[in-house]
Amino acid sequence: MRIDFSLYRLLILALLALFLFCGCATRVAQPSRAGSAKPRTGTKVWVSKKPGREFVAGPVRFEKMSSQSAELAARRLSARTQDMDSWRDLGPQIRKSIEYVRRNPAGGLALQRRELRLTWGQLRKSLEDLERLLPRLDRNPELLGKYFVWYELQSGAEMTGYYTPVIEASLKREGQYQYPVYRVPPDLRKARPGETHPWSEKLRKAYRVEQGRILPYYSRRDIDINKVLAGKGLEVAWLKDPVDLFYMHVQGGGVLRLPDGRLRTAVFSGSNGLDFHGLGSILYRKGILKKNQLSREKIKDYLLKHPGEMWNLMAENESYIFFKITRGQPQGAMGKPLHGKVSLASDPQLLPLGSIVSFRTDIYPSKGRPARRVNGVGLAQDTGKAIRGARLDYYIGTGNEYKYAAHHLKNHVPVYLLISRSALRR
Numbered sequence: 001m002r003i004d005f006s007l008y009r010l011l012i013l014a015l016l017a018l019f020l021f022c023g024c025a026t027r028v029a030q031p032s033r034a035g036s037a038k039p040r041t042g043t044k045v046w047v048s049k050k051p052g053r054e055f056v057a058g059p060v061r062f063e064k065m066s067s068q069s070a071e072l073a074a075r076r077l078s079a080r081t082q083d084m085d086s087w088r089d090l091g092p093q094i095r096k097s098i099e100y101v102r103r104n105p106a107g108g109l110a111l112q113r114r115e116l117r118l119t120w121g122q123l124r125k126s127l128e129d130l131e132r133l134l135p136r137l138d139r140n141p142e143l144l145g146k147y148f149v150w151y152e153l154q155s156g157a158e159m160t161g162y163y164t165p166v167i168e169a170s171l172k173r174e175g176q177y178q179y180p181v182y183r184v185p186p187d188l189r190k191a192r193p194g195e196t197h198p199w200s201e202k203l204r205k206a207y208r209v210e211q212g213r214i215l216p217y218y219s220r221r222d223i224d225i226n227k228v229l230a231g232k233g234l235e236v237a238w239l240k241d242p243v244d245l246f247y248m249h250v251q252g253g254g255v256l257r258l259p260d261g262r263l264r265t266a267v268f269s270g271s272n273g274l275d276f277h278g279l280g281s282i283l284y285r286k287g288i289l290k291k292n293q294l295s296r297e298k299i300k301d302y303l304l305k306h307p308g309e310m311w312n313l314m315a316e317n318e319s320y321i322f323f324k325i326t327r328g329q330p331q332g333a334m335g336k337p338l339h340g341k342v343s344l345a346s347d348p349q350l351l352p353l354g355s356i357v358s359f360r361t362d363i364y365p366s367k368g369r370p371a372r373r374v375n376g377v378g379l380a381q382d383t384g385k386a387i388r389g390a391r392l393d394y395y396i397g398t399g400n401e402y403k404y405a406a407h408h409l410k411n412h413v414p415v416y417l418l419i420s421r422s423a424l425r426r
Contacts (some may be wrong), residue, residue, distance in 0.1 A: 060390050062116045062151040071145030081374045082341040087137040094131045096336040097379050101354040110352040123354045125423035130356055153415040157390045159361050161409030163402040164330040168240045169256035177238035179245050184270040184322040185234055188217055206273030217272040221315035236325045243300045246314050249321040253330050255398055265330055266323040274318035276385050282316045296407060330398055332382030340397030345382035347389055355380040356418040364408045
């Protein structure tokens with residue numbers, strides 16, 4: 001019995017020592033509180049894919065800033081960096097956003113995220129409060145931090161630029177003007193909201209009916225190479241340059257300069273609903289151009305020097321856009337004219353149309369000139385197929401003089417969503 005008792009006691013001591021040892025090992029392995037915290041499980045993480053730069057990662061979520069931090073950030077804002085003489089100049093564009101937001105039910109959700117929910121009524125109130133505050137901001141920009149809550153996007157955002165090109169065109173086919181701009185064809189159909197059908201989501205956007213069969217609408221190859229729409233009276237304008245026409249489709253619109261100097265605007269009117277593929281990715285995937293050769297200038301130069309390949313390469317982007325010709329200014333997704341250095345294209349799931357957005361970025365106005373810092377307040381007034389998640393497209397302006405700045409804007413920028421305190425009390 002003594003032997004059994006001794007063995008029993010030794011076994012207990014061994015188990016106790018093992019328990020203490022494991023406990024110590026666990027404590028040693030714990031990370032320091034001062035270390036960087038990992039994103040919560042299930043939180044999407046944005047990663048900058050910018051070549052040659054250290055990756056920046058963070059959760060794609062909003063976090064409320066303190067009032068003191070918001071006022072400090074507001075003091076850095078400058079209307080002049082956005083080519084405005086005064087913050088009052090922002091007023092007309094704010095009213096365009098109010099007109100759009102007003103069309104949505106005040107109690108409906110404009111933004112629904114785990115960390116932040118906003119109604120259309122709160123967005124409208126914020127825009128109205130900002131408009132009333134404009135006359136005081138030139139002298140006291142910090143008021144924007146006092147009267148507004150700033151929600152910082154923890155990931156920041158990748159910012160690119162876009163502009164509206166001015167393209168040589170004619171309203172009739174003549175001389176060098178041989179490349180047609182089409183209006184929406186009468187046989188292009190779309191499924192009605194709530195309509196039940198056996199089709200794919202792609203066919204919901206656009207389809208045609210042929211001999212009782214539902215088919216995808218014609219592709220770019222069908223339209224540009226096989227000429228299925230030619231001679232049907234659908235042409236609304238004619239361009240000199242086929243590559244300019246392709247990029248007008250990418251931009252979703254353009255300003256047309258007619259032979260007599262008059263200007264008209266080609267406005268997005270519809271699409272064939274097929275998938276979009278960028279020319280740069282097509283040429284890179286085929287090994288035609290290297291990664292450092294994918295600027296629009298180099299892509300266009302290659303295509304014009306290889307006319308035998310040009311149409312087939314462009315046809316690999318099946319998406320096709322239809323336009324209407326107006327006398328007005330270029331419009332965004334709101335159906336309202338865009339404003340250079342103010343309007344932003346955003347993902348509505350992250351920054352709904354009508355949002356007030358503060359940001360900081362650098363713009364290169366032209367080749368060889370130094371960058372200009374913009375500490376600004378922008379308005380989410382447009383969307384785009386490529387604008388998803390933590391991504392913003394900054395509208396630089398209308399005219400070919402903005403081409404360089406738009407094509408050379410690609411920065412990882414801080415982004416803040418601004419909501420008035422009085423709107424949040426509703």
